Amino acid sequence: MSMDLRELIKTCHRNNAMNSITGILHYSGTYFLQVLEGGRAEVSATYHRIANDPRHSNVILISCSDVRERLFPVWTMGLHEGMDEETRNIFLRYFATKDVNPETVNVDSLLDVLQDLSAELS
Amino acid sequence: MSMDLRELIKTCHRNNAMNSITGILHYSGTYFLQVLEGGRAEVSATYHRIANDPRHSNVILISCSDVRERLFPVWTMGLHEGMDEETRNIFLRYFATKDVNPETVNVDSLLDVLQDLSAELS
Amino acid sequence: MSMDLRELIKTCHRNNAMNSITGILHYSGTYFLQVLEGGRAEVSATYHRIANDPRHSNVILISCSDVRERLFPVWTMGLHEGMDEETRNIFLRYFATKDVNPETVNVDSLLDVLQDLSAELS
Amino acid sequence: MSMDLRELIKTCHRNNAMNSITGILHYSGTYFLQVLEGGRAEVSATYHRIANDPRHSNVILISCSDVRERLFPVWTMGLHEGMDEETRNIFLRYFATKDVNPETVNVDSLLDVLQDLSAELS
Amino acid sequence: MSMDLRELIKTCHRNNAMNSITGILHYSGTYFLQVLEGGRAEVSATYHRIANDPRHSNVILISCSDVRERLFPVWTMGLHEGMDEETRNIFLRYFATKDVNPETVNVDSLLDVLQDLSAELS
Amino acid sequence: MSMDLRELIKTCHRNNAMNSITGILHYSGTYFLQVLEGGRAEVSATYHRIANDPRHSNVILISCSDVRERLFPVWTMGLHEGMDEETRNIFLRYFATKDVNPETVNVDSLLDVLQDLSAELS
Amino acid sequence: MSMDLRELIKTCHRNNAMNSITGILHYSGTYFLQVLEGGRAEVSATYHRIANDPRHSNVILISCSDVRERLFPVWTMGLHEGMDEETRNIFLRYFATKDVNPETVNVDSLLDVLQDLSAELS
Amino acid sequence: MSMDLRELIKTCHRNNAMNSITGILHYSGTYFLQVLEGGRAEVSATYHRIANDPRHSNVILISCSDVRERLFPVWTMGLHEGMDEETRNIFLRYFATKDVNPETVNVDSLLDVLQDLSAELS
Amino acid sequence: MSMDLRELIKTCHRNNAMNSITGILHYSGTYFLQVLEGGRAEVSATYHRIANDPRHSNVILISCSDVRERLFPVWTMGLHEGMDEETRNIFLRYFATKDVNPETVNVDSLLDVLQDLSAELS
Amino acid sequence: MSMDLRELIKTCHRNNAMNSITGILHYSGTYFLQVLEGGRAEVSATYHRIANDPRHSNVILISCSDVRERLFPVWTMGLHEGMDEETRNIFLRYFATKDVNPETVNVDSLLDVLQDLSAELS
């Protein structure tokens, strides 16, 4: 798989700003973890586009729920890339290994990880 | 839109049984309300197929979460069709009107409605 | 004040059925206590009409909130009239006197009273 | 619709001070969001006047409840006007879009927004 | 101390019915335990009269609080007199001895006792 | 009504110190709000004397309960007198108007007010 | 150790009735488990006598607390003796073995056991 | 792997009865799910023997905690074998598929399943 | 009663250090209040010796329970003696009078008092 | 028993780093207390190796549960050795004696102790 991430994130910023969608996208080098925040209709439409995107496969929906307040309000789509020492430590603080299985990963711990990663971006 | 529901529900039973998916599908005559229960991977793959199905449009994801126990374990996809007196009363018990807006509908009330509808099926 | 209650309640049934509004109306002989259940827009419009109705005055709004399920789903507007022995006992079970002051009455106790009264109707 | 806001807010201050009513009024340019705090009788009378005011229409009551302590005790009616960058960010922190639908808006999130807006005023 | 209880309870019924006061009065032969339920003004006025009544002394106020619903709605003043076997057992179920010290008695246990005693009356 | 408050408060200090009673007394110019803290017997005896005091009338008992710790341990009877701007603001923060009705006033809000007033004394 | 249990339990009944003490005494054949219920002074005095009784040794106090209602109100000292099949099963339902270590036994589980044993007596 | 289950369960009954261990053992035909209940020392020793038993491999410890009361007090080791229709339905009521992954299976759901299976045994 | 407190406290330190017992001892001049913390066996043995000590009488056990963490870990037996102004204020903050009745004193308030007293020691 | 701890801890670091296992190991001079954190499969495999290690005996499993976040994320196996004054004080703050019985020790208190010990290491 070859992927132009810079191109991808530009599309995200353009579309998400228009749809008032915020979130974070982690690319480990192997797989993506992503949070989409926004209205149900906008998130659904965006999610369906992403699920159909041939640039990845095996998309798995982990959780979807109403929130009182956004977790990533300042990011139209914050990008966190790679798996350096610090990143691995964040994953290991909440998980058994640095690689998470989307079919079984605990949602709360995953959000803890992604919030810690977003703190590294700012 | 013309739709062969009998055909559709046969496909549901065939695929869902294979994927250990259960749930309920309400067709009001105008729109669908559906619950899919099962593993994250199976539900995701099924949901992506449904979202791409040209037989409907404007698919909106309302909620997705882990559960301790299934709500509809006996239905590989229970079908509830139409909007008779009794059905309208069930909707009105939990909502302002008999038509729910998927972008704003309260998830708990919606599940209350669908469980009441499933009680009518058995 | 002279009031044709039969006329009034007919109007309630006609309008409320159209607006999917339910509730209960108690007329003590001196004042009204009323619960309106339904969508925010429908309840607001109905309430504004009632507040402007010259047949009563000093209308006081006691409480307004979202509910998981209606309390009076079977009544397009149940009418409870008068203050017989049984009615007085219901009021006294929850209040200091049989007459409640709308400016200070406790909302939960008031709903307890009105549900006990509605039980008398059916 | 043409509206002299300065005139309106003067009336608010005059009447509300007399009735010990406090609150906040947001005018987006298109619609109003308002909180009235005070005694039930005073809030009701004021609300009925506002609901009948021909300067706006489609008034929708969102919520009304007893509180232990006022949220806006220092404002006889704080006015927040317009929808600049900062304001839009406050709305988007709690909602899907910068425009809220009064029929479905979540009450707690709305109060979060209005408190954040009031912080901008002082 | 000589006391005509029949006379006393007649006064209670007369006054309390007028004031919508309910409650229970236990006379052990040595001391009284009493619950007064009703509006704050009515309970206060009645309590002040009782506190000044020369037929007893050392009146001690144990607790006074708002309630959602009366405990003794059917008794304008239920009288429980004496300390037979059954009564002593009720006291001992909740207390160290059959005689309670008003300065230290636990309020919840006392109400448990008085409700058990009232069950004997009906 | 003419009242020598200085005289009154001297009596309070003398008696309350002897009885280990603490509390606060607010005199608005028109009525009193008072908290008495101490043993049940001492508070009862003091309260009965106050209730019988011809210098005021219409005494209403609002609440009486056991506490884990006193709210006003340093005041044998702190006196707060008058209704200046600051005082009115404290009342309005918790109540509909600056005058509270003893028959309906919420106990928790009243204690909030009196603690805010006591903060002004020290 | 030789012990006349019949004699012992007679003393219990005589003294405990006088002191309004209730409870249960289990004798496994090897050791005692006992609950004493009553006033603090009476329980203390009784406990000190028992602790000094040369007929047993290594008395260990496990727990002592105020209760809202007695657990064994009908027993001036219910005696449960022996370790038959049924008794062992009751112990094993809540504990690792049929013998409990007084230094570490969980208080709640112990009370569960003793209440199950008392049910066998009646 | 060839396994004489009858032999195995006899050993379980013999040893567990001696160690006051209870529990349930499910053999799907492919893998085991087992609950051991008892004292920490006894459960540990038994567990270490089982973990070293060459008749199976990849033993994974899922959870271990103190309990107020045993879940399977009547079984020195109840054996549930096979995966018939009814069994599969019990698994699917709580899980995505009839096969559970010991590394990620939810503990509470697993105990729900095993209790439902034990109900089939009695 | 004549009592050599210095002698007594030396014995406490010697024995308690050996038994890993900690706590606090308040001597008002008239009576003792004491907390013993440690293992059940050690606390029991110590308590039985104290209860039998002829230097005092009327020993009353107020409460005994397992704790997550000691309240007085640094005191093998902290001695607080006398009833000066500051001490009386501490008692009055939590109690009706400076003298507490061991038969009725509230356990939580008593521990609050003793912790405040121990703060004076360090 | 003779034990080369330095050798042991080197093995721990090597293996645990590979398995993403973290934790703490306390050696009192007489016995070990250890926490292993990581995936269920990795912790199980490591635990089985440890339980079989001839360098110690009487291994007792105290507790095993899923966690939201690791307690010792920075230690591939922190070693705390010995029982100096400070260490004994930490044990006594939470336990009856400095030696804990693995069959009965309270899990929460044990984790409190081990976290206090780990604070000494850093």
Ligand SMILES: Cc1cc2nc3c(=O)[nH]c(=O)nc-3n(C[C@H](O)[C@H](O)[C@H](O)COP(=O)(O)O)c2cc1C
């Ligand atoms: C991992 C991943 C994440 C994506 N995230 C977003 C996103 O947040 N918003 C978005 O509009 N498109 C996102 N896309 C791209 C969509 O799949 C799709 O290409 C894009 O929305 C099409 O936009 P366009 O029609 O404006 O080119 C993502 C794609 C991938 C592979």
Ligand SMILES: Cc1cc2nc3c(=O)[nH]c(=O)nc-3n(C[C@H](O)[C@H](O)[C@H](O)COP(=O)(O)O)c2cc1C
């Ligand atoms: C409202 C709606 C609900 C559907 N529900 C399901 C379903 O629960 N399971 C399923 O496999 N297909 C469902 N389908 C059909 C899928 O969109 C798709 O046609 C089908 O999965 C293709 O299966 P096939 O490849 O076996 O024909 C649904 C379609 C619609 C329009």
Ligand SMILES: Cc1cc2nc3c(=O)[nH]c(=O)nc-3n(C[C@H](O)[C@H](O)[C@H](O)COP(=O)(O)O)c2cc1C
């Ligand atoms: C105490 C009281 C309760 C009322 N309740 C209702 C009601 O529940 N629904 C309603 O439509 N009108 C109600 N009304 C009547 C309205 O004030 C108004 O007259 C009516 O809605 C006008 O309807 P119309 O335009 O169809 O005649 C009530 C009036 C009073 C005085």
Ligand SMILES: Cc1cc2nc3c(=O)[nH]c(=O)nc-3n(C[C@H](O)[C@H](O)[C@H](O)COP(=O)(O)O)c2cc1C
């Ligand atoms: C959006 C909106 C908010 C208003 N808020 C208040 C208010 O808080 N208090 C008030 O007295 N009038 C308010 N008014 C004005 C009332 O509708 C009404 O004109 C006014 O109370 C009449 O007062 P007057 O009789 O003293 O002129 C508001 C009007 C609008 C359109």
Ligand SMILES: Cc1cc2nc3c(=O)[nH]c(=O)nc-3n(C[C@H](O)[C@H](O)[C@H](O)COP(=O)(O)O)c2cc1C
């Ligand atoms: C123990 C006791 C309980 C009493 N309870 C009541 C009561 O519940 N209601 C009441 O009106 N008077 C009660 N009384 C009587 C009052 O003290 C007082 O005598 C009476 O209210 C005067 O009423 P009268 O002015 O109608 O005679 C009680 C007196 C005693 C000694």
Ligand SMILES: Cc1cc2nc3c(=O)[nH]c(=O)nc-3n(C[C@H](O)[C@H](O)[C@H](O)COP(=O)(O)O)c2cc1C
């Ligand atoms: C509003 C008010 C509050 C009072 N508060 C107290 C008080 O806290 N303590 C007190 O002893 N007397 C208080 N009194 C005075 C008593 O009513 C009574 O006059 C006094 O206790 C008699 O005391 P003496 O017999 O020592 O003069 C208060 C009186 C009034 C009107």
Ligand SMILES: Cc1cc2nc3c(=O)[nH]c(=O)nc-3n(C[C@H](O)[C@H](O)[C@H](O)COP(=O)(O)O)c2cc1C
């Ligand atoms: C295991 C055990 C339990 C006892 N329980 C009680 C008891 O509940 N009440 C009691 O008065 N004595 C009890 N006793 C007896 C006391 O130790 C003591 O002998 C007795 O109270 C003396 O009473 P007497 O002076 O009336 O003979 C118990 C003794 C033992 C060994």
Ligand SMILES: Cc1cc2nc3c(=O)[nH]c(=O)nc-3n(C[C@H](O)[C@H](O)[C@H](O)COP(=O)(O)O)c2cc1C
């Ligand atoms: C899946 C499985 C479960 C077992 N469960 C138990 C058990 O509950 N109790 C037990 O003593 N042995 C159990 N065993 C057997 C032990 O591994 C071991 O063979 C046995 O305890 C040796 O006992 P013995 O020395 O008395 O032969 C189990 C073995 C397997 C494979």
Ligand SMILES: Cc1cc2nc3c(=O)[nH]c(=O)nc-3n(C[C@H](O)[C@H](O)[C@H](O)COP(=O)(O)O)c2cc1C
């Ligand atoms: C109020 C009071 C508190 C006591 N506290 C303790 C104590 O905490 N530890 C203790 O060993 N002895 C305490 N004692 C002393 C015991 O009653 C007893 O005299 C002492 O334990 C005997 O110890 P010895 O045999 O070493 O002399 C206390 C005595 C009294 C009167």
Ligand SMILES: Cc1cc2nc3c(=O)[nH]c(=O)nc-3n(C[C@H](O)[C@H](O)[C@H](O)COP(=O)(O)O)c2cc1C
């Ligand atoms: C008290 C104790 C704690 C141990 N802790 C660990 C540990 O955390 N990780 C580990 O791999 N081995 C641990 N061991 C060592 C194992 O028992 C075993 O010797 C080791 O895992 C074998 O590793 P090797 O095959 O790489 O030599 C511990 C041993 C003892 C006695």
